[in-house]
Amino acid sequence: MRASGYTCVDVYLPWNFHELAPGRWSFEGRRDVAAFLDLAHEVGLYVIARPGPYICSEWDGGALPAWLGLDGELGVRQNEPRYLERVIAWFDQVLPLLAERQHPANGPVIMVQLENELDFFDCTDRPGYLTALREAARGHGITVPLIACSGQGDLAGATGDVDGVVPACNFYPDDDSPDIEAEVRRYAALVAERGVPLLVTETNRRHRTLRRLLAGGAKLIAPYLQSSGWNFGYTPSSGNWGRPGNFMSHGYDFGGYVTSTGVERPEYAEAQVLARVVEVWGDRLAVAVPGALDTEVACDFPTSSDPAALGFPEGGRLVAVAHLGTAPGTAVVRGVPVAVAPGSCPLMAVDVPLRPWGMDATLTLASADLVAAADGVLVFSSDVPVTVVLDGTRTEVPVSERQAVGGVALVVLPTAQAARLRSVEPGGTVQVDDAPHRPGESAPSAVHEVRRRRDRAPEEPAGLHALPPALESLGVYRGRGAYRTATDLTDIDELLLTGAADIVDLSVAGRSHPPIAGFGAARRIDVRDVTGSVAIEAVVEIWGHANFDDARLPALRLGALRGLGTLWKVRTTTDVSSLWTVHGHWAGTPAPTRALGGWSSTRVAAPVGYSRTVHSPPRRRCVCAGSSNRCG
The missing domain is CATH 2.60.120.260 (Galactose-binding domain-like)
Structure with missing residues (x-):
């Protein structure tokens, strides 16, 4: 992940993976949370920790221990004393590990997520429930931001509108939808009213979509998931994806940029290029303001219905031009035709001052990603020719070539080389490595062996029971x-x-x-x-x-x-499909008699009721003789 240019890892901590049986905890071997956090810190990754208590994540029971269901009075994911007592026991184990490793003091943890997509669940007291979780986290010394993600856009449903719990959004759009930017900008505006940035804690993996989210105003972008793998040892869940009752596969690969066997897919290079884009623009991206496009753009290919741009406080903006088609195309930006590769979304610089890089000039237009800049050098990444307008002078730069305009060297690298860009010297020398670029890395990290142990298996129960037990x-x-x-x-x-x-x-x-x-x-x-x-x-x-x-x-x-x-x-069966009376729609009195489901109506989706009295067969009488206690 670090080699791909990503700077943060988002990790679930499954409660039932660590509480093996009621009160029996394990944080060793595969379950060593502290070792994982320390390793992330060592290689330079921040961590967003998600201890639940519920995590969904296609994990067994959403990480809720199975024995919670044995207490019929216990209400999972509710502001209910029996449930919260068990949650606090879990938090007592895991939160100190996070508190000891918070950023910037002692470790990589920059955020802690409470719950997970609660807006999908019928929680009767959201404010009370989230308040209890917040108080538990703060009580254990968690000082980094507490977040709660909405799975279907209901910010209040996810957070209970509780002070101190930052709303985040999970977006899973159709990658080819023209309406992504409009949705993202709406939520960026909604959270801005609460004084917080837009945090996209889960989204699709395709980097074209990630760029559109960035242009729409997202300040945290977390594709789910980029590094594929497996769920081992009865940890998958049974869920409702596709149709009720699907078994979740042990193979956990949703098209991430690394396969379950560690093979890099083409999106891996896309990740490295986007990392360079983020790196070169730096803090300006953090304070950039999203807005509707104020630059005229016309495309001969399918594109966004409402393109987005990021405005920089010191002037200039980045315009996202999404090519949603499969054939080469041309966009006209500010009256200038530029080539756009199919399936791409270049972040085009418009009217950007170059003073931060020591150049007294303005980048009027660049039709490709800027991936590096030094005094007198601008390096772009593109698989099609790049159009650059510098202080009014228009230049076309073919792929893998360089040209000089007004004392500025313009260099265009194809995606594969831009992914391996190492450094740019003021004189214009560009160094490309055979190995992937690791932004901010000074030395390779050692590989650590994690010792494993076998957890004691529960004793095999046996016995006689009146009814089959759970x-x-x-x-x-x-x-x-x-x-x-x-x-x-x-x-x-x-x-x-x-x-x-x-x-x-x-x-x-x-x-x-x-x-x-x-x-x-x-x-x-x-x-x-x-x-x-x-x-x-x-x-x-x-x-x-x-x-x-x-x-x-x-x-x-x-x-x-x-x-x-x-x-x-x-012992007996009775056919009850007939003799039902119909109630609703225009059925009058006396009520018509139909087969169950047999009423025909043009009132689509309007409720209709059926009723019938069903008598069970008479019970056989039991006659007891003497004191033998035998009944027949």
């Missing part, structure tokens, strides 16, 4: 559990399995049924060819707990437990 109640939070029973299936045609999750391998009388992965939904099991007293066996695997609160299936609710659920004998 695996979590037996101390099984990841892995498998086995269930065995015997029952009489005489005159039973089917069984009904309810509440089973995640993966159930069921065997009845020695016959295996196809694996069941219904996430708690009821499943009918055909046993018509089985009779008498038989054995029923099941092996249930916990793939992962839900990381997102999805009400469509029982096991996808946040905090839902895992296990076999309940297996019922079905």
Whole structure:
């Protein structure tokens, strides 16, 4: 990451990765938070730490320990005493590690995130909940900014509007959308009313999109995620991506600039070039003001519906020209036609004084990224010819060439070389390394070995139970559990399995049924060819707990437990699809009778109700004789 030019790493700290069982903590080996933070500090990376308590992140249960679901009165992600008691226990373990390593005193931690995308969740007391988390963080000596990210743009829903909790935004737009800049500028204005900059704590990975966010006013840009990898050891979740009940893959690669096996993709060079752009403009980017485009731009290719520009206080601006097409194109900027490569978004300098680099001139227009500047030298990165207007003199500079205008050397490097740019001398000498450029690095960092140890596995529980218990109640939070029973299936045609999750391998009388992965939904099991007293066996695997609160299936609710659920004998069935009365729309009195869902209406999306009284079969009477305590 440091070699790519990025300056900060954003890291989740999963609660249930460190609390292996209630009250049993581990911060060693793979779980050594302090070692990770110290290594980031050593190589020159800042850290945004996200200890939750909830992190989502396609991680088992969103990092909430599975045993929290055993307490029916405990409300996860709520301002509720039982839950907050457990959260404080977690914070008591992890926050001191962060407090000891805060920037600038002793380490790299520049921000701490509380919660994660709370605006997706039905929290009944957001101000109370966030206040409790804030007080816990401040109580442990966290003095860096506390942030809370909104997942769907509801700033108040994410922060509870609590003082001292800075709102941040997660943006996941379509990379080809023409409307990204307009959305970003709106949120930049909203947070500016609160006196804070726009922090984009998660977004797409494509650097063309990152440039558009920068031009729209984002001061922190954190693509999720650039360095790919895996989730090991039953740490993935079961969630709702795509359709209810998807199993999250152990492979965790969303097109990052480094693959899970460490191979650099083309976006890696894009990262290095953008890092040079940020480096060359320096503090001016921090104080630049976003705004609508005040420079006339016309394009013969698809582009933004509302292009953005950053204005510098001392004069001049950067104009983002996004090419959303696939063919070479031309933009006309201030009446000057310039070439723009497909899929790119050059940050074009307009009316920028060059005094900070020791040149008494004004860069009227540059159609490509400025990646380096020294006394008398300007270096640009581009894969198409660059147009430069310097003090009114227009010059076209081909790729990999240089020209001099008014005593200023103009150099154009292709992306691959600009990514490896090392230094620029005042005389115009440009040095390009074979190895990637590491901005601000003085010496390579040593590789540290992290010692690993095997955590003690929980003892395998066993025993007799009246009903199948949840695996979590037996101390099984990841892995498998086995269930065995015997029952009489005489005159039973089917069984009904309810509440089973995640993966159930069921065997009845020695016959295996196809694996069941219904996430708690009821499943009918055909046993018509089985009779008498038989054995029923099941092996249930916990793939992962839900990381997102999805009400469509029982096991996808946040905090839902895992296990076999309940297996019922079905003695009788009744078809209740007919004889429903219809209420709503224009249905009059007496209410019409239809099949369930059979009312036809032109009122699209308007609610309609169906009602029917369903009588269960009469219960068989139990006659007890004498004192034998046997009932039949």
